[in-house]
Amino acid sequence: MTTDLLFAIRELRVNNIINVNHLDIKKDKVTCITGESGAGKSTLLKTLNKMITPDSGEIFYKGTSLKEIDSVQHRRKVIMLSQVPLIFPGTIKDNLIMGYKLNGKKPCDDEILKQAIHNMQMTKELHEDAGTLSGGEKQRLALARILLLKADVYLLDEPTSALDEDTEMMILEYFIREIKKKQASLLMITHSNTVNEQFAEERIYLSQSNGQ
Ligand SMILES: Nc1ncnc2c1ncn2[C@@H]1O[C@H](COP(=O)(O)OP(=O)(O)OP(=O)(O)O)[C@@H](O)[C@H]1O
Ligand SMILES: [Mg+2]
DSSP states (O other): OOTTEEEEEEEEEETTTEEEEEEEEETTOEEEEEOOTTSSHHHHHHHHTTSSOOSEEEEEETTEEGGGSOHHHHHHHEEEEOSSOOOOSSBHHHHHHHHHHHTTOOOOOHHHHHHHHHHTTOOOOTTSBGGGSOHHHHHHHHHHHHHTSOOSEEEEESTTTTSOHHHHHHHHHHHHHHHHHTTOEEEEEOOOHHHHHHHOSEEEEOOTTOOO
16 A cells, blocks of 8 residues: 555445545645534544544555554554543643643643643633633643644544634634644544635545445
8 A cells, every 4th residue: 555645545334334435635735524414524533543443444544554553653643633622630731731641752841831822812821720611712722732742643523613713714724834834634524614615635525325
């Protein structure tokens, strides 16, 4: 299998939800995934992250079958943000450094963490409780957390669904600019036509019946 592709999906079947015969995802691109609710978009992203094992078929990551790649190693390079972002009990700072801990790296200093929050248009302090943040603030905290990490691929499941459109566009523009600097790829699920039109370099539409 060619190493030029980020993901090559072949004859993939998952739980009667996903039925994708042939789908290629390119490296170094922003790829947006759209499709009806229940079409299997989140399931597909989890499968790419090795959180779900397919019933049959194969996924190749840069030419190597996911079956041959260690799950923990894979998730350090291919970072996923789930549809309901995971917020850990504790402060904003605790949440920002949790990413480092999970990835086995040393945390950076508070100035960088403060800047990370500021860059997400949040006017909160590091010591504030993350549990009381609004839905949109939790999404931005989760985005800030993963942006501090070095990843090859970001898999984002409706990362800005709780934000107003102006903030959504600002946040995504910033996030994409930053990941391009890291030469990372982005695969993002969205229900927003505006996001899809504005940011997608590649587009995938997942239909209920799949069968791509
Ligand atoms: N672990 C599971 N076991 C059984 N069915 C599941 C499981 N996870 C998801 N499903 C079902 O699979 C279908 C696809 O779910 P998925 O979350 O992938 O959809 P989605 O395209 O992300 O939808 P949305 O746009 O609403 O987020 C749904 O009908 C869901 O109920
Ligand atoms: Mg979903």
